[in-house]
Amino acid sequence: MAETTLGQRMAAGEALLTAWSSIPEPLTTEAVARLGFDAVTLDMQHGGHSEESVLRAVPAVRMGGPHPIVRIPVGRFDMASRALDFGAECVIAPMVNTIEDARRFAAAMKYPPLGERSWGATIAMLRSGAADDGQGWLQTQNTRTLALAMIETREALAIADDILAVDGIDGVFVGPSDFSIAWTRGARIDPSLEDMMEAIALIAAKATAAGKHAAIYMVDPALVGRCYAMGYRLFALGSEYG
Amino acid sequence: MAETTLGQRMAAGEALLTAWSSIPEPLTTEAVARLGFDAVTLDMQHGGHSEESVLRAVPAVRMGGPHPIVRIPVGRFDMASRALDFGAECVIAPMVNTIEDARRFAAAMKYPPLGERSWGATIAMLRSGAADDGQGWLQTQNTRTLALAMIETREALAIADDILAVDGIDGVFVGPSDFSIAWTRGARIDPSLEDMMEAIALIAAKATAAGKHAAIYMVDPALVGRCYAMGYRLFALGSEYG
Amino acid sequence: MAETTLGQRMAAGEALLTAWSSIPEPLTTEAVARLGFDAVTLDMQHGGHSEESVLRAVPAVRMGGPHPIVRIPVGRFDMASRALDFGAECVIAPMVNTIEDARRFAAAMKYPPLGERSWGATIAMLRSGAADDGQGWLQTQNTRTLALAMIETREALAIADDILAVDGIDGVFVGPSDFSIAWTRGARIDPSLEDMMEAIALIAAKATAAGKHAAIYMVDPALVGRCYAMGYRLFALGSEYG
Amino acid sequence: MAETTLGQRMAAGEALLTAWSSIPEPLTTEAVARLGFDAVTLDMQHGGHSEESVLRAVPAVRMGGPHPIVRIPVGRFDMASRALDFGAECVIAPMVNTIEDARRFAAAMKYPPLGERSWGATIAMLRSGAADDGQGWLQTQNTRTLALAMIETREALAIADDILAVDGIDGVFVGPSDFSIAWTRGARIDPSLEDMMEAIALIAAKATAAGKHAAIYMVDPALVGRCYAMGYRLFALGSEYG
Amino acid sequence: MAETTLGQRMAAGEALLTAWSSIPEPLTTEAVARLGFDAVTLDMQHGGHSEESVLRAVPAVRMGGPHPIVRIPVGRFDMASRALDFGAECVIAPMVNTIEDARRFAAAMKYPPLGERSWGATIAMLRSGAADDGQGWLQTQNTRTLALAMIETREALAIADDILAVDGIDGVFVGPSDFSIAWTRGARIDPSLEDMMEAIALIAAKATAAGKHAAIYMVDPALVGRCYAMGYRLFALGSEYG
Amino acid sequence: MAETTLGQRMAAGEALLTAWSSIPEPLTTEAVARLGFDAVTLDMQHGGHSEESVLRAVPAVRMGGPHPIVRIPVGRFDMASRALDFGAECVIAPMVNTIEDARRFAAAMKYPPLGERSWGATIAMLRSGAADDGQGWLQTQNTRTLALAMIETREALAIADDILAVDGIDGVFVGPSDFSIAWTRGARIDPSLEDMMEAIALIAAKATAAGKHAAIYMVDPALVGRCYAMGYRLFALGSEYG
């Protein structure tokens, strides 16, 4: 794992870019990982990634340098643990719409006493060159890994402070496409919808106030500067598909 | 996607046959898709299909003409959304035994405000030739896709009207094998059990009364005519296995 | 399936060893299955196994003689049914920490009226040479398959009697690594921790008292004799990794 | 490997049927292998089988009982050795049109001094339960494996005696579709062409005279009896496709 | 297969563009196939494509409309036949440096009496909707498929007229990268090398004179017009990698 | 690629050990690559590796540090080029029994004017971080890559000097199992056969005299010292299978 964690870099104020990988093919991931992005996100929610492809693609990301991130399908917290066990550094959980969702996500991501993550990261430890230091792994992983909860509905916005208050949730990740559908009550899909920008700024402000991270999917790269000013530090920028 | 949807064809009174695919191999699916069936169902509950094979098999179905259907594992509503995102037109959810099951299934299948399906059907849009019209996709998918809830226990039968009343549930799919086990309280497996035929007729009647679709798995093709008369319009007919 | 079931062998007092498979490659499983172990466990929780690899690896295990076991990811009871449908004889569910977990696990593992397992084991029946006897399969599988609930937290220990009392739960499987983390409230990972041995003995005693099976993961083979004396009959011994 | 070899059974006068497998999916092979055929042929020339799928499908054949056969692509004698190394018992080489072809095929199939097969059948020995007896393997494999050269052109017919005289060639396998094209000089495809039946009978007669085996692909099962009378003992009967 | 063949379109004077696919992942091919190219070439020589990936990627190309082309590895004429059997319309053979190479390539590509292609295109016929018309397939394929021999060395240039004279060779495909290395006797890699342009024009002139097709790999799109004027009609334009 | 090449290390007198990989699963390769071996050899001749698995396993080797080596199947020189294009540093060709074999192998391994390797190492260049320097790649690869010809028959021994004299052949690799069969004219398989040790010493002496490398497969690790004294510098030591 990179000496400096993704969380440390976000906390230091860096503007970090993550590529978005939808193609479940490690050769593609390998190529994407060498394009200069700070991170690569393997998307299991809407992309073609599966349990198997994440297992194969994580080393393809790490080889090239970027931080490996996995977005799990809705509610699949079993996969959050497994993504970490395969060597991911950060997991993004979509549609965290209730406190219960946030708690279950945190539980899957963090070892006790903070959470309920189960011991068995043999593969991740091998991939990190830490195969022989279980005790060190136990003591450091809760701070080295990142649990980002997606805020992308009105419900989630309404309880964003509570989500951010959950121990083990390290930050929020805004999904502006879904948020625009929610904001317009199903009428429009527009990830750059001006109307909702105030709400999006509010989410970052809440994260900052809670001492946690804010990240966002960017369809229009021109908005990166504006969102950085709001407090966002990690930006997802398009997929291999275009 | 076919101009005419599966739902429109059922509503028009057609007797539609779906092949049942258990082999997670796109070459097999490709061959099955050219046999003349109206639809091909990729079975993830009892068959060998997985996240990965569904991703690969959906285009193999569409290429040949039939409507692509996916049966998800019990309770895996995350996979209902993903099946649609991979280009399936219809999803069958097994063992919908509670109203809560029906609501969660509908939520995963339909975009807001009807449900909570998340935006990101890049792959499905590509496969439908609709890659550039997000707004059109948002406005049409809820009516073009089909959510069929399996009725295959006494519990489900007892609340069939309530399941059918859930917004976003487009119809029911009867599983006569499981139903026969339920009907005989575990004593017999017999998908053609005469005893339960009245109940099976009742389910179709309830669906018709609710203005929704009725479908059924047929082990004995001789029963198709009888079930059509009951109101069933989509019939699953055996698998590659025999 | 072996004439004598894994459960019958445990009940007869045999000390059974299971290899632990993390590599999702049937050729590796095939080799492991010929090493002389009584069983091979395909690990989907922390290992690299997926839906797809379990489908391919189960015959590789059976070919060599051992009993095929699958450990599912946390809470993935849909996969418990599917593992059986693919021909596994025993399923281990990790982190069974509530009565509700135990009930859902049992429901997925057993046909009605004991549970809610859905009919459709075409692949398993093919693999068992029982393709033509559905009625026989229905009547025998509930006693031929094994549902082992993992006890690996303080919560689970506290309700072990209740878990063991759930109809359809055939026994417990102790995870001493997680248990050591729980026991030390997150301070240490030590699967041979002397401190917790009394608790571990207690779990076996409870299983024996309930007329059910006790199994355990062994990191230190030297402890096998001691655990056998406690009542454990199935011992997992290391993985291909180390 | 079956106690009695395929060659011994042919020599004993049995009429043996081989299924023809084109689908590179072990689950399909597994099902085909349980249908009661004496052998299953994995087709790499015209079917979808590849190096990888042969590796996975051979155990699926053996598990079910039949003799595993591989048809290699034209001239790919490297793959003849590898098919044996993966556990095939018999290899069919298509388009053996010159003595040189026959010699190269025999060389790849037989250990010295008969041929030039290279040592390294670790996988096949594992699959045969012969992992510990290298010396025994070396001394028995040349007689336990079968090299069948396809006769399917006028050139091959003209030198059939010479092909059959090559040490290490165990018999011939007639391809009547290609033979009909050759016979009609490209005008017709008709594997049951009456015109060529005399030639086909002649091939079997030559094989019998040479003390070697004769096999044939059958599109019309009604011809099996007639071909058996000619001296053919192994009959390929259709594929999963048709 | 498209009503109008690739060869007919080249003969009609169209300037055709082929995408170049190196990633052995059908989802990527599917996306590439919808970008508007006239053809997609699956590269087995330098790209990541294998027997297996070609089998899966050909339908992904056809689905989107383009003509499917396969470049085989050097000298792998067995794969030329198999590419056609999987549904490719055109095969490019690299490094055709001798008349013998050209003859073997033509033999693998064309049915008798023109060549020695073996009968068994079940998969291709299925994919072309021609499953039931073997006789029609036999009579039309030799003119509907294209064998393009790569001219990319001084040796090949020297015998280009002889290569073009081989019956069954439908045209030439120039590899300017290799040609530049040859031209500079190993000193430079420069696919746009001005020095060699006269030779490249000569190759097209020879093809035109022979009544056959000329195609070329283009690293610099600016050269397309100039090469079209020379007589080239099919242009390969970059890969997913670059 | 490692700064120091495998060839440079052998020339410097190091005793280098290569692991031998037969399992076509990148996760296994990844684990093997971290065991401390100097190199990992992916075996396509007798092991389970295929075109596809080599593509996936090479980065798994490089990630861990060792030099990636591929052993190709007999006579598959197309695959020698492709192994290099996938990022292998060294290729071992089995059964190089004629000067023609040696010349074809060298031709596939080296760019002109030394050989006939074709340009297109996009994947290897990406994997080496050399994606933008084609000219540098062209000028350095012939000395950075290693072509090792296997000497494992009496014929090969008889012409070892001629094989070693072929430009582009960088050394020899002795296969003592096949050599023992050859030495005993098919009577025995014994890779430690004392009788042949003089011949084995002679091969190393010839290589040293020619200024080229000598490598050998070791079944008995106790012989490493003795072989090092003969001049061998690279030693293959057992496979994952045992």
Ligand SMILES: [Mg+2]
């Ligand atoms: Mg979203």
Ligand SMILES: [Mg+2]
């Ligand atoms: Mg059911």
Ligand SMILES: [Mg+2]
């Ligand atoms: Mg545990």
Ligand SMILES: [Mg+2]
């Ligand atoms: Mg033939």
Ligand SMILES: [Mg+2]
């Ligand atoms: Mg070239």
Ligand SMILES: [Mg+2]
């Ligand atoms: Mg050898």
